[in-house]
Amino acid sequence: MTTDGPVTAELEADAERAESRRGLFLALPSYIYLLFLFALPLLIIGVYSFASRSRTGMPKLEAWNLDSITKLFTDDLIRSIFARSLIVAILTTAFCLLVGYPFAYYIATRSEKTRNILLVFVMIPFWTNFLVRTYAWRVLLGEDGLITELGRFLNLWDSMLFTLPAVYIGLVYGYLPFMVLPLYAAIERLDWSLVEAARDLYASGWVAFRRVTLPLTKQGIIAGSILVFIPSLGAYVTPDILGGAKTTLIGNYVVNQFLTARNWPLGSSVSMAIMVVMLIATIWYFRSGAKTL
Amino acid sequence: MTTAAVGIKGVTKRFGDVVAVDHIDLEIADGEFFSLLGPSGCGKTTTLRMIAGLEYPTEGSITIHGEEMGLRPPNKRPVNTVFQSYALFPHMTVTGNVAFGLQMQKISEDETRRRVGEAIDLVRLSGMENRRPGMLSGGQQQRVALARALVNRPEVLLLDEPLGALDLKLRQAMQLELKEIQREVGITFVYVTHDQEEALTMSDRIAVMNEGQLLQVAPSEEIYERPNTRFVAEFIGETNLISGTVVEPGIVKLADGRLVKARTHSGAGTAVTLNLRPEKIDLHHTEESVPEHFNKLSGTIVRRLYFGDSLFYEVDFGHSIVDAREENRPGRERFAEGAPIIAAFHPDSAEALTE
Numbered sequence: 001m002t003t004d005g006p007v008t009a010e011l012e013a014d015a016e017r018a019e020s021r022r023g024l025f026l027a028l029p030s031y032i033y034l035l036f037l038f039a040l041p042l043l044i045i046g047v048y049s050f051a052s053r054s055r056t057g058m059p060k061l062e063a064w065n066l067d068s069i070t071k072l073f074t075d076d077l078i079r080s081i082f083a084r085s086l087i088v089a090i091l092t093t094a095f096c097l098l099v100g101y102p103f104a105y106y107i108a109t110r111s112e113k114t115r116n117i118l119l120v121f122v123m124i125p126f127w128t129n130f131l132v133r134t135y136a137w138r139v140l141l142g143e144d145g146l147i148t149e150l151g152r153f154l155n156l157w158d159s160m161l162f163t164l165p166a167v168y169i170g171l172v173y174g175y176l177p178f179m180v181l182p183l184y185a186a187i188e189r190l191d192w193s194l195v196e197a198a199r200d201l202y203a204s205g206w207v208a209f210r211r212v213t214l215p216l217t218k219q220g221i222i223a224g225s226i227l228v229f230i231p232s233l234g235a236y237v238t239p240d241i242l243g244g245a246k247t248t249l250i251g252n253y254v255v256n257q258f259l260t261a262r263n264w265p266l267g268s269s270v271s272m273a274i275m276v277v278m279l280i281a282t283i284w285y286f287r288s289g290a291k292t293l
Numbered sequence: 294m295t296t297a298a299v300g301i302k303g304v305t306k307r308f309g310d311v312v313a314v315d316h317i318d319l320e321i322a323d324g325e326f327f328s329l330l331g332p333s334g335c336g337k338t339t340t341l342r343m344i345a346g347l348e349y350p351t352e353g354s355i356t357i358h359g360e361e362m363g364l365r366p367p368n369k370r371p372v373n374t375v376f377q378s379y380a381l382f383p384h385m386t387v388t389g390n391v392a393f394g395l396q397m398q399k400i401s402e403d404e405t406r407r408r409v410g411e412a413i414d415l416v417r418l419s420g421m422e423n424r425r426p427g428m429l430s431g432g433q434q435q436r437v438a439l440a441r442a443l444v445n446r447p448e449v450l451l452l453d454e455p456l457g458a459l460d461l462k463l464r465q466a467m468q469l470e471l472k473e474i475q476r477e478v479g480i481t482f483v484y485v486t487h488d489q490e491e492a493l494t495m496s497d498r499i500a501v502m503n504e505g506q507l508l509q510v511a512p513s514e515e516i517y518e519r520p521n522t523r524f525v526a527e528f529i530g531e532t533n534l535i536s537g538t539v540v541e542p543g544i545v546k547l548a549d550g551r552l553v554k555a556r557t558h559s560g561a562g563t564a565v566t567l568n569l570r571p572e573k574i575d576l577h578h579t580e581e582s583v584p585e586h587f588n589k590l591s592g593t594i595v596r597r598l599y600f601g602d603s604l605f606y607e608v609d610f611g612h613s614i615v616d617a618r619e620e621n622r623p624g625r626e627r628f629a630e631g632a633p634i635i636a637a638f639h640p641d642s643a644e645a646l647t648e
């Protein structure tokens with residue numbers, strides 16, 4: 001293609017097509033990754049949901065049926081586990097927001113140097129494996145654990161290991177950074193002269209926060225909430241290690257279907273159900289994001 | 294004398310080592326259009342922010358209608374600000390922005406609606422009530438910012454370079470509108486700008502600042518005609534600064550030995566700088582046409598620039614080069630480059646400055 005001479009509509013279109021080809025080339029590795037490690041497994045799970053169950057547990061790709069899908073709506077155990085998981089995910093998100101917002105606000109309003117140090121603190125936990133950290137909680141929350149001793153000393157709580165509160169502690173602990181980071185980014189970006197303008201227009205500090213800071217950092221709140229809500233809903237490790245058998249959540253239920261109960265079709269359909277919920281949450285996220293732009 | 298709308302006494306503001314405002318004293322009268330003028334970084338915004346309560350003085354006292362403001366937060370002060378960057382709430386409509394202050398003051402819904410409507414009319418934004426700031430042009434945003442502040446009928450309105458972002462035409466139109474609005478509502482305006490022409494046309498009085506200090510506080514005309522320092526003379530408009538020595542009151546000897554009549558304020562022997570505005574100099578071909586009591590200096594035109602409404606000449610006097618400006622009017626003589634001329638000016642037009 002010649003690059004000299006005047007531009008015509010065809011040449012311009014050619015140039016634009018070449019540009020978009022270059023873009024595709026850059027995105028190719030991610031596309032391949034997503035296709036083989038995400039889309040394909042997802043498709044398999046989707047297909048398994050309609051398959052029937054063999055004696056060995058492996059799904060049989062014949063006698064297609066809706067049994068495992070119907071079970072989602074009729075089986076009381078599944079329904080109650082699902083409801084419990086939803087509540088856990090929502091409350092975990094709420095706790096993270098409650099703890100994370102003030103902290104993110106604090107970081108974002110420090111001097112640049114302090115800010116960077118605090119951000120490193122937020123990220124330090126990632127230097128250690130999640131599993132290891134969760135086991136550490138088992139020690140802290142167990143008999144003779146530091147937190148248990150503290151509770152006994154204050155006469156407020158005993159060992160919380162293998163109870164729902166332990167699961168909450170583990171989840172909030174684990175996902176808090178995912179709340180703090182987007183919140184920090186949103187608050188740091190905030191134009192503080194808007195808050196000053198609100199104060200100048202007779203708003204008290206609290207009202208200025210509610211009417212200006214909060215709505216303008218909504219993006220961060222939503223992003224953080226999604227980032228916490230989705231993994232909390234599918235959480236497996238934390239409830240498994242800290243929750244014990246009495247507090248099975250949906251993630252553990254899925255694992256059980258695949259590994260213990262050997263009911264792959266049911267495990268697959270429950271997985272699909274979880275994903276539908278997550279999808280709804282994500283769509284809601286993008287919708288409300290678009291509205292504030 | 295009635296109490297000043299704004300009283301500033303011995304106010305200093307330091308940010309760490311930076312002295313942003315250095316011990317200033319100022320009284321702004323009720324209903325006055327008062328401008329703070331100065332180069333970038335001289336402390337104008339800081340002064341305004343201290344009046345608004347967005348910044349507290351390191352030391353000193355700020356009063357509004359006689360009442361000490363001390364460490365009172367901004368929401369408890371009877372002032373409103375039009376910010377340098379507008380600071381409109383992006384998530385609210387024009388109406389939402391303008392109504393904000395009234396809602397905060399718990400004004401009834403009916404009255405809020407009425408006053409918001411009036412304010413929007415006043416700044417000529419009717420029909421745009423439901424737009425977000427992002428969908429408005431710079432000039433429209435500026436007017437929303439103005440309406441948002443004015444609607445509260447503050448005792449004092451603080452404006453921080455509100456026209457800075459506008460192009461020349463719009464700025465001139467807005468200058469007139471602002472002045473009109475100020476006359477209509479009759480509240481005290483404290484207006485920050487670094488545009489000297491804007492300050493001259495709009496203000497009752499101007500304070501010229503530099504490096505955190507007030508150099509001169511005076512009515513517009515006095516600031517232009519009788520600047521008290523070289524800095525003020527140079528900052529406001531164009532001028533010629535010619536050094537010399539006072540020989541006796543009213544007579545200054547220039548560096549080349551020529552004597553000129555001037556307004557002097559210091560005794561014989563003091564080194565002074567004559568401040569002589571280009572438009573105060575009249576050029577003549579011969580001495581005959583120059584009035585009797587005028588100063589006459591002979592020189593040569595070295596450069597001529599055509600400005601449309603005026604002609605601008607650089608005149609070489611041997612020791613110094615002086616700028617002269619002649620209005621482009623019918624019948625006016627024009628001078629060619631290289632022509633010998635007589636430059637004439639009234640003694641009152643040459644002010645001998647000592648600082």
Ligand SMILES: Nc1ncnc2c1ncn2[C@@H]1O[C@H](COP(=O)(O)OP(=O)(O)OP(=O)(O)O)[C@@H](O)[C@H]1O
Nearest residue numbers: 308311312313332333334335336337338339340487
């Ligand atoms: N928050 C702050 N921290 C440190 N220094 C500051 C702060 N605010 C202002 N300054 C300094 O104080 C001085 C005065 O600033 P100010 O904003 O009042 O200037 P200005 O006259 O409004 O200038 P401009 O015309 O550019 O708006 C400057 O040297 C500035 O760097």
Ligand SMILES: [Mg+2]
Nearest residue numbers: 337338339377
């Ligand atoms: Mg400023």
